Amino acid sequence: MDLKKIARLIIDKTIQDILPENLVKNKLKELKINQEVYVLSIGKAAWRMAKAASEVLKVKKGIVITKYGHSMGNIDNFEIFEAGHPIPDENSLKATKHVIENFGNLNKDDHLIFLVSGGGSALFELPEEGITLEEIQDITSQLLKSGADIVEINTIRKRLSMVKGGKFANIVYPAKITALVLSDVLGDRLESIASGPAYPDITTNDEALKIVEKYNLKVSEKILNALKKETPKEINNAVHYVIGSVENACKTLEKYAKNEGFNTYILTTQLNCEAKEAGRFIASIAKSINQTTFEVPACIIFGGETVVKVIGQGKGGRNQELAFSAALEIEGMKNVVIASVGSDGTDGPTDAAGGIVDGETTFKIKNLGKNPHEFLKNNDTYNGLLLAGDLLKTGPTGTNVNDFGFLLIGG
Numbered sequence: 001m002d003l004k005k006i007a008r009l010i011i012d013k014t015i016q017d018i019l020p021e022n023l024v025k026n027k028l029k030e031l032k033i034n035q036e037v038y039v040l041s042i043g044k045a046a047w048r049m050a051k052a053a054s055e056v057l058k059v060k061k062g063i064v065i066t067k068y069g070h071s072m073g074n075i076d077n078f079e080i081f082e083a084g085h086p087i088p089d090e091n092s093l094k095a096t097k098h099v100i101e102n103f104g105n106l107n108k109d110d111h112l113i114f115l116v117s118g119g120g121s122a123l124f125e126l127p128e129e130g131i132t133l134e135e136i137q138d139i140t141s142q143l144l145k146s147g148a149d150i151v152e153i154n155t156i157r158k159r160l161s162m163v164k165g166g167k168f169a170n171i172v173y174p175a176k177i178t179a180l181v182l183s184d185v186l187g188d189r190l191e192s193i194a195s196g197p198a199y200p201d202i203t204t205n206d207e208a209l210k211i212v213e214k215y216n217l218k219v220s221e222k223i224l225n226a227l228k229k230e231t232p233k234e235i236n237n238a239v240h241y242v243i244g245s246v247e248n249a250c251k252t253l254e255k256y257a258k259n260e261g262f263n264t265y266i267l268t269t270q271l272n273c274e275a276k277e278a279g280r281f282i283a284s285i286a287k288s289i290n291q292t293t294f295e296v297p298a299c300i301i302f303g304g305e306t307v308v309k310v311i312g313q314g315k316g317g318r319n320q321e322l323a324f325s326a327a328l329e330i331e332g333m334k335n336v337v338i339a340s341v342g343s344d345g346t347d348g349p350t351d352a353a354g355g356i357v358d359g360e361t362t363f364k365i366k367n368l369g370k371n372p373h374e375f376l377k378n379n380d381t382y383n384g385l386l387l388a389g390d391l392l393k394t395g396p397t398g399t400n401v402n403d404f405g406f407l408l409i410g411g
Contacts, residue, residue, distance in 0.1 A: 003337040003408045006260055007356050008392075010299075011341055014253045014404070015397050018343065020045050020182055023243040024052035024115065027180055035111055036060045038175075039078070040099060042124040043117030043194060044085065044344045045182050047071050048398040050078055053113060061102065065095045065123045067346075070396045086144060086349070087137050088125040096126040096163060106175035114177050114238070118184025118344065118400035120194025121154055126162045128226055136160055139219060146215040147309035149272065150185055154195040155203040156211055159227045161195065166232035168197035177238035183245040184343075184400045186270050186304055190240050198238040201231035246303040246402035249343060253404060257299035262408065264299045271304030271403075275318040276376060278306045279325025279338075282407050286336045287329065289409055297411040303404040308348070314380020317348025319403055320391070323355030324381035327390070328372060333359035335410030343404060345397040348382075353394045354405070355385045364388040 039062035041050035046066040054062065054075050062078035064071070067085040074080070081095035103112060127136055139160070143153045158165030169177060177198050185192045190199045208227040212219060219227075247269045254264045267285075271278055285292065285300060294300060306318045316324075319340040326338040339356040347354050362372040365387050375384030385391045 003335065003410055004356055004358060007337050007339045007408055010253060010256045010260065010406070011339060011392070013256045014249060015343065015394065015399065017252045018244060018249050018401060019397070019399050020049050020117070020244060021052040024049050024180055025056050027241055027243050028053060028056045031178065033057060033111070033113070033178070037111045037113050038062070038103060038106065039113045039115065040103065041115035042120040043182070044070055044119035044396070044400045045117035045398055046115065047080070049115040049117060049180070049182070051075050053115060054078065057113065063099055063102065067119055067123065070398070083123045085119045085122040087140050088122045088133065090133065092123055092125040093133060096124055100126070100171060104171050106172055108174040110175040112172055112175050112177045114179040114198055116179055116194050117182040118194065120197070121157055121164065124163055124194065124197060128160055128162055130222055131160050131226060135220065135223060139217060139223065142217050143215065145310040147274065147307045148211065148215055149307055150305060151189065151192045152211050154192045155208050156227065158195050158201055158203070158231050159205065159208055159229060160223065163197050164195035165201040166196060166199055166235050169235045169238045170232060173237050175237065179238060179240040181240055181242050182400055183242050184402050186272055186402065188242050188245050190242070198235065199240060200233050200235045203231070205230055244399070244401050246404060249401050249404045250301050250303045253301055253406060257301070257406070262297050262299035263295045264301065265294055266301045269303040271302050271306060273306055275306035275308050275321035276325035279322040280329055282338055282405070283326040283329030286333060286338070286407055286409060296409050298409045300407040301404070302406065303402055305402050308379065310379050312378030312380060314375065314378040315350060315383060316379055316381035317342065317350055317352070317354070319347040319354030319405070320350070320352060320381040320385055321376070321379070322405065323357045324376055324384055327357035327361035328376065330359050331362045337408040338405070339392065340405035341392060341403060343397060343402060344400040345394040350382050351393060352382060352391045354392045355390050356392050357390050361388045361390050
């Protein structure tokens with residue numbers, strides 16, 4: 001039984017099943033929208049979501065804003081923009097300005113279909129007056145390196161943006177907005193997914209200021225003043241539907257693992273801690289399998305979104321760090337594989353989706369004269385996994401529903 005090959009098979013089938021096309025089409029058919037509509041699609045899954053909508057709806061005008069490399073060609077009646085992620089760039093601002101110019105003067109009889117997926121916070125951005133793109137880039141970078149979670153990051157970003165935290169819904173008012181959302185946030189918190197452009201914000205300015213203090217962020221007086229301003233707490237022209245989430249991914253993965261003959265267990269869909277700690281925890285299950293109630297062959301599934309506290313100068317992402325940390329713990333073990341996957345296909349600022357490791361991973365690195373512990377210490381897990389041949393590369397998948405992973409233990 002080649003567990004690594006089976007792991008890759010399960011991953012590929014799971015991703016194929018959670019692509020957004022069918023989710024979008026099924027929901028739109030259920031809603032029975034017959035009038036001509038406007039469409040805005042933002043996020044890393046934006047192109048696929050827009051393409052699906054174009055095949056179901058009568059689209060008067062549509063705009064897509066997605067990450068570089070995530071567009072797959074032209075879509076009739078749509079303009080397509082690519083921009084920076086996870087840090088916004090000039091193209092983020094250019095595309096967002098274009099959205100406001102085109103959809104900022106809709107009337108009460110108009111209907112905007114808003115397709116939202118993870119990554120929208122960076123891609124759909126226009127700073128509040130007096131705040132520069134460079135300032136937003138700087139604070140976003142500080143937050144990402146500090147280990148802040150996505151809810152904390154978006155609590156800050158909403159207050160620095162003209163379109164986040166419900167503000168976009170006010171720009172479009174009085175037009176009706178129907179939002180279909182692929183969730184990449186634990187608990188499917190609509191106010192946090194893509195920073196909730198059309199959803200009332202439940203976070204407060206006090207919370208935002210406490211986040212600055214918690215992570216000792218270096219910010220200007222202008223930023224502090226912006227963080228003290230409240231966001232919209234009531235939105236009357238938008239309705240939201242979550243059409244996909246990490247729970248869907250974990251249940252789909254469970255189905256394919258069962259098909260391969262594994263006893264399956266969904267451990268959690270709310271994993272939320274430092275990536276290297278999560279890796280050690282998953283590895284600890286493998287090491288103590290004889291003392292648990294899990295029956296082998298076993299597939300123990302987890303989903304969520306970990307964080308990385310960057311203290312080194314290396315290259316990697318949270319899924320690579322989780323997998324690499326686990327590999328250090330399972331060194332020498334037989335019949336054990338651990339995989340961690342970014343569902344969008346891009347883990348951190350890399351071209352990898354994550355890693356698939358086993359008991360041989362660290363030996364392969366040592367045999368090349370390197371110390372595997374140094375890669376983790378320097379947050380350089382991409383290059384560590386590259387040396388071992390254990391990087392997981394899928395290319396951009398077209399979906400984004402948090403991260404998922406699993407531990408395989410052979411019989």
